[in-house]
Amino acid sequence: MNKVRSLFKARWMSSLIFLILLFLITGIADPNFLQYDNIISCFNSATMYTLLAIGIAFVIMTGEIDVSIGATMGLAAAVTGLIAQQDGGIPRMLITCILIGVCTGIVNGLGVAGIGVPSLIFTLGTNSVIRGILFLTSGGRTVENFNAPLAGPANQVLFAGVTTYYVIAVILVIIAHFVTSRTRRGKYFIAVGDNPGGANLVGISTFWTKLVAYILCGIFAGIAGFVFASKYGQVMTVAGNGYEMTAIAACVLGGISLSGGLGNMVGAAIGAVIMSSIGRLLVFIGLSSTYNNTITGVMLIIIVVVDALTQRRAIENARRKRLLSRTAEGGAKA
């Protein structure tokens, strides 16, 4: 029973309930929505955002931020496309994508954790640089006309309507969740984000932890780029622009605190599903897609304000309790 209760207190639980509520409200507006196919396709279309969100979740947990993932994803997608044009195989594409992610991650990690530049500023800079490299590699043109092995698996269904890509994404989410919540080294991310000084004192290297977080973030962005190229079949030079903000919003919706040290991977994955299905839900409710950003904004603001207020109340309650117990003790002694 206690376990169930603590499950309901978990921060990601509220975002799951929120997702279910969203589906139910849409279902009331248009009962046609509540069909298996529709709901599954909401999850399927969240593949890219899921990958980006769990990647950036590592970085956000350590208390930093990375706004260069959109460009990293675009670069990986463009390079994947170029390899596909030369009839390269899938393994070669994936390895290149991961290498791109590792490189951007190392650069970001060294700049932020090694030299100590504020992360927002540094990744803003690398964002433009990576976008520029994307422009140079693609020659400023849209990369298209891919070979069959790349375009094929995008809509391949593994079982019961779930695409292969989403299954892989979910497996990655589960691994990431297990690593960050169960393994010793995985818990370093949260420890560093919660209290960098304290983590340092107990012997956790903040430098290495942050560096690894950035590298993981880059790798996930690289894989997302592969999915992007495979799914859309063409990569423009602005591909992935703005995805970083959506991924950050997904993390926030999933209960990960931007000041670090709070949240988990399942929340980020659920947040990604919410972010990517809003457009689809609006169609069923009968609003045009122009309301997409408005609804996203309202939702995000409501969630973060409620979260901030409840957190503050919890802190005040704890303080009151502490004070009360202290005065009670004092009274007993006197």
Next chain:
Amino acid sequence: MRTVKKIFARWETFLVLFLVLEFVVFGAANPKFLRTNSIMNALVNYISVCIVSLFVTMVLITGGIDIQAASIIGLTSIIEGVLWSDAGFNIWLAVLCAFAAAALCGALSGFCVAYCGVQPMVMTLGGSFLFSGLALVVSGMSATPAYQGISGFPSKAEDGSFVDFRFLGKGNIAGIPSQIVIYLLLIILCVWILHRTKYGERLYLIGVNQQAAEYSGINTRATIMSTYVLSALSAAVAGTLLTSNVNSAKADLGGGYTLAIITAVVLGGTSNNGGKGSILGTVLASLIICFLRYGLPLCFGVSTQNLDLYVGVILVAVVLGREIAGRRMISGLFRKLRKKTA
């Protein structure tokens, strides 16, 4: 000697040197760069970022961040267009309404940040979604298709000069484009607010230590909220000038400026941890970026689509260099202290 050292220790000195270097290099590569007219044109093209970054500096000094200002540019533009062309308002009344709407947007974010304790980055991220979304909704109310943009603002005099609303964006005052005159006035206003008034001092104090500021009798929450309102209003100014300049009200004006604005503020030496920064630095930094974007294609044939690469490289190099140099200075200080105590 010491004063010389002090001047060189200041970040603004470095920015001035950089700006001069830019003029020397670009001017040597292509004398066309030095034409006054083209320089002013370049500045006019980048004026939105220059104006908004002035007031976003204040937000950063209090320890916040504002990534919603760019979406407010589009929102004010489309509100002006719809009120003027579809609701039949007088254009100046429409501008007034747009400013009021922008102030409300800023107040909403400011309230949530200051009074509810939401992290500024998250709140303004939500705000940027919300306000760009609202801009689309407003543009949906217009009879004009959204992609076309509402045009035909008043007006042109018979001799071809721009008067009335269009004067803001296209007119000249003593040979200087009116946008630049407005920018200069805003710079003076900002310098006065930030460096000459009590309000400005409070901003710095809040950025250094909000709790201490609160205990010393400053209404920190209202002050923080006011910075967001100010930056939203500056976005409204930028939106109005842009609308007037291109003669078209669109919901997506200013869409890509978010990162440019933050870049200008940060390159100007304002720390996003609060308590540090100056208007002069922001002005210099936005000019540096502006002339880079103008000079690189003109003098070195860089593709205009790929300017971000070079601007990004310079930003990264500058912040890295500054961080490393700063660290050496701090360690040097410690060494001196140690010598003194020993």
